[in-house]
Amino acid sequence: MDLNDSPAEAAFRAEARAFLAQHAHEGRLDYYEQDTSTPELVAAAKRWQRALYESGWAALHWPQRYGGRGLGPLELKIWNQELGRAGKGASLFVVGIGMAGPTIIAHGSEAQKARFLPPMLQGDEIWCQLFSEPGAGSDLASLATRAVQDGEQWVVNGQKVWCSGGHYANFGILLARTDPKAPKHKGITYFLLDMRSPGIEVRPLRQMDGNAHFTEVFLSDVRIPDAHRVGPVNHGWSCAMTTLAHERMAIGDIDRMFSFDDLAAHARAHRDRLDPVLRDELARLYTWVRSLELLNARVISKLARGSVPAAESSVMKLAIARILSKSAELGLRLLGPEALLRKGPWQNQWLFAPSMHIAGGTDEIQKNIAAERVLGLPREPLDSRDVPFEDLPRS
Ligand SMILES: Cc1cc2nc3c(=O)[nH]c(=O)nc-3n(C[C@H](O)[C@H](O)[C@H](O)COP(=O)(O)OP(=O)(O)OC[C@H]3O[C@@H](n4cnc5c(N)ncnc54)[C@H](O)[C@@H]3O)c2cc1C
Numbered sequence: 469m470d471l472n473d474s475p476a477e478a479a480f481r482a483e484a485r486a487f488l489a490q491h492a493h494e495g496r497l498d499y500y501e502q503d504t505s506t507p508e509l510v511a512a513a514k515r516w517q518r519a520l521y522e523s524g525w526a527a528l529h530w531p532q533r534y535g536g537r538g539l540g541p542l543e544l545k546i547w548n549q550e551l552g553r554a555g556k557g558a559s560l561f562v563v564g565i566g567m568a569g570p571t572i573i574a575h576g577s578e579a580q581k582a583r584f585l586p587p588m589l590q591g592d593e594i595w596c597q598l599f600s601e602p603g604a605g606s607d608l609a610s611l612a613t614r615a616v617q618d619g620e621q622w623v624v625n626g627q628k629v630w631c632s633g634g635h636y637a638n639f640g641i642l643l644a645r646t647d648p649k650a651p652k653h654k655g656i657t658y659f660l661l662d663m664r665s666p667g668i669e670v671r672p673l674r675q676m677d678g679n680a681h682f683t684e685v686f687l688s689d690v691r692i693p694d695a696h697r698v699g700p701v702n703h704g705w706s707c708a709m710t711t712l713a714h715e716r717m718a719i720g721d722i723d724r725m726f727s728f729d730d731l732a733a734h735a736r737a738h739r740d741r742l743d744p745v746l747r748d749e750l751a752r753l754y755t756w757v758r759s760l761e762l763l764n765a766r767v768i769s770k771l772a773r774g775s776v777p778a779a780e781s782s783v784m785k786l787a788i789a790r791i792l793s794k795s796a797e798l799g800l801r802l803l804g805p806e807a808l809l810r811k812g813p814w815q816n817q818w819l820f821a822p823s824m825h826i827a828g829g830t831d832e833i834q835k836n837i838a839a840e841r842v843l844g845l846p847r848e849p850l851d852s853r854d855v856p857f858e859d860l861p862r863s
Pocket of ligand 1: 632824
């Protein structure tokens with residue numbers, strides 16, 4: 469694979485760069501520095517999404533008939549690189565554009581596409597993901613939130629946790645158990661939930677970096693119209709797999725979270741602290757970053773050929789978490805004792821980095837996948853796969 473831009477890719481990069489040079493100051497959201505829950509930042513994020521929509525940059529990978537540009541993984545990569553270069557970090561629309569939208573496009577009805585996709589693209593409606601529960605994270609199929617059909621509606625009761633942005637989201641993608649007698653993967657249904665529905669209580673969870681990015685969501689007799697069910701009843705697991713495949717791609721994008729050039733500039737600014745050990749660790753981190761770029765290029769070339777990367781995404785996710793933690797550690801060591809005295813980007817990245825070892829599948833789960841699919845080690849025993857959910861032992 470040629471890692472240099474082709475003439476067409478170079479032209480696309482120039483187009484992206486020109487757009488960002490003109491607009492990147494709008495709705496700026498730093499990845500680590502700001503509490504994304506403030507109304508000002510939510511409004512700024514909406515303005516930025518609207519600007520992207522109006523200029524045709526809102527959803528490059530979506531099909532054109534749903535408002536995207538039908539572009540491939542290479543263009544998406546270039547766009548993300550340019551966003552990172554322009555200092556545009558996290559987007560509050562990542563669950564919508566990156567996960568809910570592609571799932572609705574793949575499994576939703578035409579009415580759902582017409583209702584939900586345009587406001588997502590235009591920056592009017594923010595989405596959150598209501599999958600994890602106190603007893604269902606890595607083992608997501610153990611989720612216990614219950615949905616019972618009542619005519620043309622579903623009545624939902626349960627508790628979700630770690631729901632990013634639940635306090636300002638307009639809609640959520642929700643997994644609920646609809647058949648407890650079926651084995652755990654087979655009795656789940658996928659819903660689109662209006663977060664203003666009666667019976668929803670959202671409680672923000674404050675993290676160690678001071679931000680309240682997460683929420684717990686309690687659902688008590690919440691009613692969802694059957695028209696907001698995605699896919700057939702009890703077939704939510706395959707819809708969830710579509711969402712999670714897109715989540716892995718969205719999370720595994722390091723270009724918007726970290727730049728080795730920033731760390732190198734930080735090192736040059738603190739060269740008095742650059743002892744041989746630190747230099748050696750910086751050089752080693754650089755080799756990790758380069759290896760990740762090559763792995764990323766392999767994944768993109770696979771995607772561009774139409775095949776689905778499997779274990780590569782897991783290894784990438786592991787590498788990204790490790791690179792973020794290590795670069796934050798080196799950033800703090802370069803600051804020396806000053807690191808303890810005030811808050812700044814390296815301190816923020818240090819506080820954020822542990823979450824990357826958990827979000828979108830923990831390190832241990834990624835290692836299990838790599839062990840089974842790369843090293844060919846025996847699969848984890850899955851004794852519970854055919855047991856009715858209601859007969860499974862639960863704590
Ligand atoms: C930044 C961030 C954002 C998130 N946003 C959302 C969101 O918006 N919506 C949402 O639904 N969820 C969200 N999550 C939750 C996330 O998906 C879960 O935290 C994750 O799946 C792990 O689940 P858990 O926390 O229940 O840990 P558990 O699954 O309980 O794991 C606990 C420990 O046991 C280990 N472990 C578990 N199973 C195995 C195994 N089979 N083999 C080896 N080790 C194992 C894990 O690696 C971990 O160390 C977010 C999490 C983070 C950190």
